[in-house]
Amino acid sequence: MDDLFQNSIGAATRFCAVYGQPIRHSGSPAMHNPALAKLGLDWCYLAFEVSPDALGQAIEGARAMHFAGLNLTVPHKLLAVDLVDALDESAKTWGAVNTICFEVKNDSGDWTPLGQVAGPPSGEVRAKGYNTDADAITLALQQDLGLSLAGQRVLLLGAGGAGRVATLKLAAEGVAELHLVNRTTAKAEQLAGEIAARFPQTKAVVGYPENIAGKIDLLLNATSLGLKPGDSLPLDESQFSLANAPAVFDMIYQPAVTPLLAKAADAGCRTANGLGMLLWQGAKALEIWTGQAAPIDVMRAALESHITSDE
Numbered sequence: 001m002d003d004l005f006q007n008s009i010g011a012a013t014r015f016c017a018v019y020g021q022p023i024r025h026s027g028s029p030a031m032h033n034p035a036l037a038k039l040g041l042d043w044c045y046l047a048f049e050v051s052p053d054a055l056g057q058a059i060e061g062a063r064a065m066h067f068a069g070l071n072l073t074v075p076h077k078l079l080a081v082d083l084v085d086a087l088d089e090s091a092k093t094w095g096a097v098n099t100i101c102f103e104v105k106n107d108s109g110d111w112t113p114l115g116q117v118a119g120p121p122s123g124e125v126r127a128k129g130y131n132t133d134a135d136a137i138t139l140a141l142q143q144d145l146g147l148s149l150a151g152q153r154v155l156l157l158g159a160g161g162a163g164r165v166a167t168l169k170l171a172a173e174g175v176a177e178l179h180l181v182n183r184t185t186a187k188a189e190q191l192a193g194e195i196a197a198r199f200p201q202t203k204a205v206v207g208y209p210e211n212i213a214g215k216i217d218l219l220l221n222a223t224s225l226g227l228k229p230g231d232s233l234p235l236d237e238s239q240f241s242l243a244n245a246p247a248v249f250d251m252i253y254q255p256a257v258t259p260l261l262a263k264a265a266d267a268g269c270r271t272a273n274g275l276g277m278l279l280w281q282g283a284k285a286l287e288i289w290t291g292q293a294a295p296i297d298v299m300r301a302a303l304e305s306h307i308t309s310d311e
């Protein structure tokens with residue numbers, strides 16, 4: 001509870017927020033508020049349950065109230081591409097927006113983050129969309145599993161929003177071989193086609209490696225299976241044995257140890273959950289809004305304590 005009172009809210013306080021549905025278990029406020037306090041900023045980070053059909057209105061509301069920025073989570077990242085005024089290269093490349101920075105024109109006529117302008121803004125405010133998720137995936141894989149991806153073989157479970165960005169980013173990093181598995185096979189096939197067109201140096205195959213004993217370098221779960229108690233494993237163990245994956249990454253960070261990660265650890269794999277991804281995407285967003293280096297240690301510690309304190 002202490003974190004709630006780290007930032008004292010006043011009439012000059014600037015706001016950021018995350019929008020999603022559901023949002024109740026988001027770790028973003030717990031991570032950002034101590035970071036804003038550490039930077040000495042009179043800012044506050046909130047979370048709102050926003051339905052997809054109200055997303056446009058909710059972005060307009062934040063713009064009108066001079067929020068510094070927004071994060072967007074499930075199910076808004078694709079919708080937001082068409083709701084912002086400008087797209088950063090990152091959002092164009094990955095086709096999804098998880099961060100919005102509100103901007104105003106400075107004295108030289110250049111668009112500048114509203115959070116970096118003193119006093120109330122005058123003139124037009126625009127919403128610029130960024131994607132900080134894709135870089136966060138590779139950073140987390142490097143930092144938490146010591147992986148450099150070029151030339152590796154990866155089994156990727158899930159071809160939803162998160163799975164799509166992960167797949168494209170891994171291909172952009174020069175992964176040699178991607179095995180794509182998804183409940184709805186058509187989505188994995190579409191993704192494999194996209195890889196073939198955009199990243200022809202990566203071989204993208206739909207389905208598990210043909211030989212059950214076939215070695216891979218990384219198994220990555222980007223499905224939502226493991227979030228809820230009683231979820232089945234995202235992996236079909238009759239098709240692939242965890243003994244053949246030296247490293248397993250689960251994008252889920254709550255629970256901290258999903259059934260997949262528990263099994264993987266038992267099988268002797270190096271494992272990491274999605275905390276690092278949440279951390280790095282949030283750190284980049286904070287830097288975009290504030291223009292200051294994110295206090296990574298504060299953010300990581302806050303996230304870890306948020307996750308362990310959640311029932």
Ligand code: ATR
Binds near residue numbers: 074160161163222
């Ligand atoms: P996100 O943006 O978090 O990726 P999403 O786009 O809804 O969310 O994707 C959820 C992923 O989890 C998808 O790969 C989904 O499979 P489908 O594309 O077939 O829907 C997968 N998923 C969700 N529930 C699942 C279940 N019960 N069994 C298998 N896969 C499931």
